[in-house]
Structures are given as structure tokens and as C-alpha cells.
Amino acid sequence: MNLKIAILSGDGIGPEVTLQAKKALYAIGVVYNHEFIFEDAYIGAIAIEKTGKPLPDQTLNLCRNTDSILFGAIGDPKYDNDPSAKVRPEQGLLKLRKELGLYANIRPIKAYPKLMGSSPIKKEVLQGTDFVVYRELNGGMYFGEKKTNEAGTYASDLCEYNEDEIAKIAHLAFKAAQSRRKKVTLVDKANVLETSRLWRRVVSEIAKEYPEVTLECLYVDNAAMQIIVNPRQFDILLTDNLFGDILSDEASVISGSIGLMSSASIGDTHSLFEPIHGCYTEAKDKNIANPIASILSVALLLEHFGLTQEAKKVIGAVEKAILSNVVTVDLKVDSQFGTNEVGDFIANYI
Amino acid sequence: MNLKIAILSGDGIGPEVTLQAKKALYAIGVVYNHEFIFEDAYIGAIAIEKTGKPLPDQTLNLCRNTDSILFGAIGDPKYDNDPSAKVRPEQGLLKLRKELGLYANIRPIKAYPKLMGSSPIKKEVLQGTDFVVYRELNGGMYFGEKKTNEAGTYASDLCEYNEDEIAKIAHLAFKAAQSRRKKVTLVDKANVLETSRLWRRVVSEIAKEYPEVTLECLYVDNAAMQIIVNPRQFDILLTDNLFGDILSDEASVISGSIGLMSSASIGDTHSLFEPIHGCYTEAKDKNIANPIASILSVALLLEHFGLTQEAKKVIGAVEKAILSNVVTVDLKVDSQFGTNEVGDFIANYI
Numbered sequence: 217m218n219l220k221i222a223i224l225s226g227d228g229i230g231p232e233v234t235l236q237a238k239k240a241l242y243a244i245g246v247v248y249n250h251e252f253i254f255e256d257a258y259i260g261a262i263a264i265e266k267t268g269k270p271l272p273d274q275t276l277n278l279c280r281n282t283d284s285i286l287f288g289a290i291g292d293p294k295y296d297n298d299p300s301a302k303v304r305p306e307q308g309l310l311k312l313r314k315e316l317g318l319y320a321n322i323r324p325i326k327a328y329p330k331l332m333g334s335s336p337i338k339k340e341v342l343q344g345t346d347f348v349v350y351r352e353l354n355g356g357m358y359f360g361e362k363k364t365n366e367a368g369t370y371a372s373d374l375c376e377y378n379e380d381e382i383a384k385i386a387h388l389a390f391k392a393a394q395s396r397r398k399k400v401t402l403v404d405k406a407n408v409l410e411t412s413r414l415w416r417r418v419v420s421e422i423a424k425e426y427p428e429v430t431l432e433c434l435y436v437d438n439a440a441m442q443i444i445v446n447p448r449q450f451d452i453l454l455t456d457n458l459f460g461d462i463l464s465d466e467a468s469v470i471s472g473s474i475g476l477m478s479s480a481s482i483g484d485t486h487s488l489f490e491p492i493h494g495c496y497t498e499a500k501d502k503n504i505a506n507p508i509a510s511i512l513s514v515a516l517l518l519e520h521f522g523l524t525q526e527a528k529k530v531i532g533a534v535e536k537a538i539l540s541n542v543v544t545v546d547l548k549v550d551s552q553f554g555t556n557e558v559g560d561f562i563a564n565y566i
Numbered sequence: 567m568n569l570k571i572a573i574l575s576g577d578g579i580g581p582e583v584t585l586q587a588k589k590a591l592y593a594i595g596v597v598y599n600h601e602f603i604f605e606d607a608y609i610g611a612i613a614i615e616k617t618g619k620p621l622p623d624q625t626l627n628l629c630r631n632t633d634s635i636l637f638g639a640i641g642d643p644k645y646d647n648d649p650s651a652k653v654r655p656e657q658g659l660l661k662l663r664k665e666l667g668l669y670a671n672i673r674p675i676k677a678y679p680k681l682m683g684s685s686p687i688k689k690e691v692l693q694g695t696d697f698v699v700y701r702e703l704n705g706g707m708y709f710g711e712k713k714t715n716e717a718g719t720y721a722s723d724l725c726e727y728n729e730d731e732i733a734k735i736a737h738l739a740f741k742a743a744q745s746r747r748k749k750v751t752l753v754d755k756a757n758v759l760e761t762s763r764l765w766r767r768v769v770s771e772i773a774k775e776y777p778e779v780t781l782e783c784l785y786v787d788n789a790a791m792q793i794i795v796n797p798r799q800f801d802i803l804l805t806d807n808l809f810g811d812i813l814s815d816e817a818s819v820i821s822g823s824i825g826l827m828s829s830a831s832i833g834d835t836h837s838l839f840e841p842i843h844g845c846y847t848e849a850k851d852k853n854i855a856n857p858i859a860s861i862l863s864v865a866l867l868l869e870h871f872g873l874t875q876e877a878k879k880v881i882g883a884v885e886k887a888i889l890s891n892v893v894t895v896d897l898k899v900d901s902q903f904g905t906n907e908v909g910d911f912i913a914n915y916i
């Protein structure tokens with residue numbers, strides 16, 4: 217296979233972990249005889265620094281014309297405490313998601329037997345947990361109109377949804393459930409929010425087209441509790457943009473480390489793969505960031521293009537690294553291995 | 567002391583657990599020679615049934631003219647899956663919070679040594695956890711304008727905040743921190759939301775008036791993770807209405823059972839105390855609901871009126887019940903004690 221892949225490594229630890237992902241993908245290309253062409257481009261704080269824009273036109277054009285995107289991380293603390301900043305790194309990622317129509321963010325959540333020790337949750341609770349979060353990525357509070365008054369004493373954010381936006385991701389979620397344990401849990405706040413009631417109506421109607429799949433509805437406050445109390449109950453967890461942001465980060469505690477979690481952002485024509493940890497600026501350039509999430513996002517990419525064998529190979533190499541204790545300090549406090557060493561081990565093993 | 571207390575027991579298990587709270591409060595009155603006058607009134611689904619309104623005028627008037635309110639629970643599943651329902655039980659509670667200016671919802675989160683076994687989280691992680699959530703209760707997405715189009719294919723919710731709403735609860739939070747471990751953690755989504763950036767600015771300014779208190783800011787997705795990974799880091803967690811709803815329910819897993827958690831809703835002139843579990847309709851009238859959260863809300867009420875000794879007495883009686891294994895099935899699977907028996911034990915002990 218021939219794939220052209222845009223590399224948007226971004227800010228913080230993004231570049232160093234994405235480098236390891238590239239190594240792994242390159243190794244897969246060599247072993248399985250695929251041609252992967254990488255093209256790097258700026259996004260986020262680094263793009264603002266270089267071009268004044270968090271998503272330069274050149275980057276967007278590149279992404280439009282590649283087969284897929286490997287993304288690193290975005291953000292810089294210096295923008296966080298400056299409410300008056302008009303240009304922010306995160307706008308780059310949000311605009312990219314919107315422009316490319318990446319409407320579904322898919323995050324697999326799994327308890328790894330070998331890593332249960334590093335999860336804050338008890339083993340009995342974790343055992344057998346295996347679900348996937350389907351988070352809507354193009355709508356909701358993220359993209360509704362934002363307002364402030366001149367005095368800066370008032371602010372508002374609008375949360376909007378329409379039927380089509382909900383239907384699109386709902387179909388994806390039900391299809392995924394069909395080939396899994398056949399259950400979709402819709403998470404909303406339908407006792408308070410109008411948008412949630414729309415979600416409930418649309419999703420309940422779509423559910424009728426998938427009679428073998430069971431639909432359950434859960435309030436978001438209850439869901440935030442259930443994810444910790446009884447995570448095994450979930451198969452596909454379907455939710456909106458903001459709730460998905462919160463719940464999928466929360467659910468990452470199940471796997472033992474957020475440094476292991478990756479996600480796919482999917483649209484009708486484009487796709488993007490990324491680790492879910494953020495820019496983690498404190499760790500930048502210290503060779504301590506865990507590259508596994510980024511490397512596992514390569515597995516999601518390969519899977520997406522039907523390269524199942526190759527995806528398995530990547531996952532196998534990651535498991536080998538974990539079993540051999542070739543991991544970063546977040547997984548083993550006294551480890552002498554850094555970002556680079558773990559990346560090299562995995563690429564070599566492939 | 568002389569206190570007139572409105573009893574709004576509401577729906578589901580509300581009436582049966584509130585009855586136990588009344589028993590405990592009555593016992594305190596006898597022992598310490600206080601006069602507590604109780605007046606019952608309807609709210610929620612039961613109020614809709616009886617009067618057509620989730621918050622009848624009579625109930626609101628009563629609440630305006632009492633010293634405090636003991637609240638049970640609200641909600642009925644039959645409204646949840648009916649997006650067209652114009653009148654909903656929850657509106658009663660939301661209106662009450664707004665009309666009485668109950669702008670701060672305060673939820674203490676504590677790991678009880680005796681109950682760590684029933685928490686899904688590991689003991690090492692829980693140990694020493696002791697923080698309080700300050701959730702803004704009169705603004706945000708709960709009260710902003712809600713819209714739908716005629717075709718029912720579009721919906722929106724507006725999240726709004728102004729400086730004063732934020733300042734009010736922020737001062738309460740900083741004052742609380744002063745007499746605790748002197749740390750406030752503001753949880754927001756300032757990298758995306760305009761309202762969050764307003765929160766950050768207002769709270770950062772107020773922080774200057776409390777130089778001995780440290781302010782930390784955390785994104786809500788990260789906070790949802792940190793509450794499980796490292797709950798000891800929190801002292802006062804300050805956040806908006808919607809994030810507070812999600813995070814405080816999530817944090818309830820720390821104490822071992824949501825059936826133990828109570829909260830205070832405070833305004834300048836009124837106060838309301840309630841268990842945080844919901845209506846739990848499946849358990850209604852089965853004598854299995856845990857009354858402890860409701861009874862502990864009595865302790866919060868007593869504390870609020872400066873009756874510290876009396877509050878301690880209630881907490882002591884609850885602890886005695888737990889130590890004696892006089893608890894409901896959520897805390898001990900094979901327990902033969904029901905809601906009533908636990909309530910009687912606690913009242914008698916007082």
C-alpha cells in the first residue's frame with residue numbers, strides 16, 4: 217500500500233512522541249513492503265510562533281491532500297492564563313477537525329492485565345473492561361457562538377446540535393456495536409438540556425434500525441460515576457463533544473496510564489490519529505514522555521486502512537516492550553528507559 | 567434554638583429517606599432541647615401529579631418563610647424519554663434554587679477508613695482524601711436560554727455567566743480554604759470556552775485578596791482524571807454548575823457509596839440540605855434505600871446554624887451504625903437491615 221501521511225507533531229511533548237510513532241510506522245513499511253510518505257507541518261503554539269496562525273493554510277492544504285494525519289499534541293501554558301489572547305493553539309486543532317469534517321472521535325478503553333497494578337482502580341472492578349467512546353467532534357459548545365461584553369464582565373457559549381450531526385455519529389456507534397457486544401449507552405443530561413433531549417430523540421429513532429443492538433440512556437453525572445464503579449457495563453459509549461471530552465479522559469484511568477491511550481478522529485473523507493494525553497509541557501525535551509499512546513495511534517491508523525496484520529504487529533511490539541519492562545517512568549518508577557529508548561525498542565522489534 | 571424547617575421529600579426514595587432524617591433531627595431536638603417545627607410540601611413529579619406544577623406556589627412560599635429546607639430527591643423515569651414534555655420534575659428544584667438564591671452547592675468528599683473496602687478505588691490512592699466541592703448553582707447551562715426549531719431538528723442551550731455570579735461563590739470558596747489546607751482548585755475549560763476564561767479571570771483577581779490561599783487551575787477533562795488518580799491533591803474544588811454536577815457525582819465514588827453523600831445549597835438568606843443520590847425509583851418503597859446521606863444532610867444543617875455539638879452527635883450516630891454493621895445492602899451485601907431499621911438505630915442512638 218501507498219499512503220501519504222501528514223505529521224502534525226505540534227507542541228510540548230508532541231514532537232518527541234510523534235517521532236517514535238514515525239519510527240514504528242516506518243518499520244512496518246519496511247517489513248510489509250508498504251510505502252509511507254511523511255510530510256511534516258506546523259500546528260498549534262509552534263505554528264502561531266512561526267506564522268501567526270494556529271492552523272496555517274499550508275498545513276490545512278497538506279491535510280486535505282494526504283491520506284491520513286498523525287497528530288501529536290497541542291497547547292502552551294502561556295495562553296491559558298491570558299483570557300485576552302485572541303489567537304490560541306487549540307483553535308488550530310478545532311479548526312482542523314471542523315474543516316476536514318472529522319466528526320467522530322473514537323477512543324478504545326481497555327484494562328490491560330499486565331498494567332492493572334498501575335491503575336488507581338481495583339482489579340476486581342477493572343477486569344474485563346473493554347469499551348469504546350464515540351465522541352461527537354464537530355458540534356456542541358466547542359463550536360457555538362461565543363460572546364463577551366466590552367467591559368469583560370459577561371461571557372457566554374452556545375451549545376447547538378442538529379439532527380444530522382447527531383445521526384451521523386449515532387450510525388457509526390450502532391454499527392460498531394453490531395460487531396461487538398451489541399450495546400450502545402447514550403450519555404446526556406436530558407433532564408436539563410434541550411440539546412440532550414434532541415440527542416435522546418434522534419438516537420432512540422436510529423436505534424430502531426439496529427434491532428439487535430440495545431440502547432441505554434444515562435445522565436452524564438451518573439455516567440461519570442458508573443465509569444469508575446462498574447466500567448464493564450459499557451460496550452459503546454456515545455456522547456456529545458463536551459461530555460465526551462470529560463468522560464474519555466476520566467475513562468483513561470482504567471488502562472493504568474493516560475500515556476497508553478490513543479484515539480481516532482474520523483470523517484467521511486479524512487482521518488486523524490493521536491495520543492489523548494495533551495502537550496504535557498513540563499516533560500518537554502526531557503526524554504521521559506511515554507511514546508506508547510502515540511505509537512498505538514499508528515495501530516489505529518493501520519487498522520483504519522484495513523491493514524489488520526500490521527496493526528496487530530504494532531500492538532504486539534508495544535506489549536513486548538511492556539512485558540520486557542522497557543517502559544518510561546510513568547509505568548515503572550525506577551525505569552532507566554526514556555522516550556527514545558522505548559521508541560527504538562518497539563521499532564526494532566517490528 | 568427554634569427552627570422552622572420545610573420538608574420537601576419529593577419523588578422516588580425521597581420520602582422514605584427523608585423520614586429517617588426527620589427522626590434524627592427530632593431526636594436531636596429532644597436531647598438538646600431545641601424546637602424543630604417541620605412542615606411538609608410537594609415538589610417534583612409528585613407535585614406535578616397533585617397540582618400540575620413541579621414547584622407549587624404554596625411550596626415556594628413555605629420555603630421563603632422557613633429557616634431551612636430538608637430536601638429528598640426529584641425525578642421520575644417517565645419524563646426522561648419524553649422529549650416533548652413541557653413540565654418536568656427537575657424544573658421544580660431548579661426554580662427553587664434560583665428563586666431562593668441558593669447559589670453555592672457544597673459537597674464534602676472524604677474517604678472513610680471503615681468504608682474504603684467498598685470504594686472501587688485502591689486504598690493507597692484514597693487514604694487521606696478530604697476535599698470539598700463548591701459548585702455554582704444559579705447560572706451556566708442550567709439557566710441559559712433553551713431553543714428548539716418547530717421541526718424539532720435543532721436544539722440549543724446557552725451557557726452564560728457574569729462576574730458577580732462567579733465572584734459570590736469564589737469568595738465562599740476562598741473563605742472555606744482559609745480555615746482548611748489553603749488551596750483552591752478552579753476547574754474549567756478555559757482553552758475552549760469563553761465563560762471559562764471569564765471564570766479564570768475573575769477567580770484569579772479574587773485570589774489576590776486571599777494571599778495565604780494558593781489558586782490552581784485545571785481543565786475539566788484533566789480534573790475528571792485527577793479526581794481518581796490523585797484525589798488527595800484537592801482541598802477546595804471550585805467550578806461551574808454543569809462541571810460541578812458531573813465532577814461531584816464522580817467524586818462520590820471516593821467515599822465508597824453515593825448513599826453516604828450529602829450536600830448543602832447555600833444562599834445569602836436561605837439554605838437547603840439534601841442527599842446527592844437521586845430518586846432511584848427502582849428502590850422506591852422497598853425499604854432498601856440507604857438513609858445515611860439524608861441523615862448526614864441533617865448534620866450539615868445543624869452545622870450551618872452553628873450547632874456544632876449536635877452535628878457531631880449525628881455524625882457519631884452514623885459512624886456507630888456503620889461500625890455496628892447496621893447498614894443497608896449497598897454497604898453490606900447480606901445485611902438484613904432496611905431503610906427504617908437504620909434510621910431507627912441512628913435516632914435511638916442519638
Ligand SMILES: CC(C)[C@H](C(=O)O)[C@@H](O)C(=O)O
Pocket residue numbers: 290291306309461757758787
Ligand atoms: C486540546 C483540546 C482543545 C482538546 C479538546 O478539548 O477537544 C483535547 O482535550 C482533546 O480531548 O482532544
Ligand SMILES: CC(C)[C@H](C(=O)O)[C@@H](O)C(=O)O
Pocket residue numbers: 407408437640641656659811
Ligand atoms: C436533578 C438534577 C436536575 C440535579 C442537577 O443536575 O443539578 C441533580 O443531578 C443534582 O446534582 O442535584
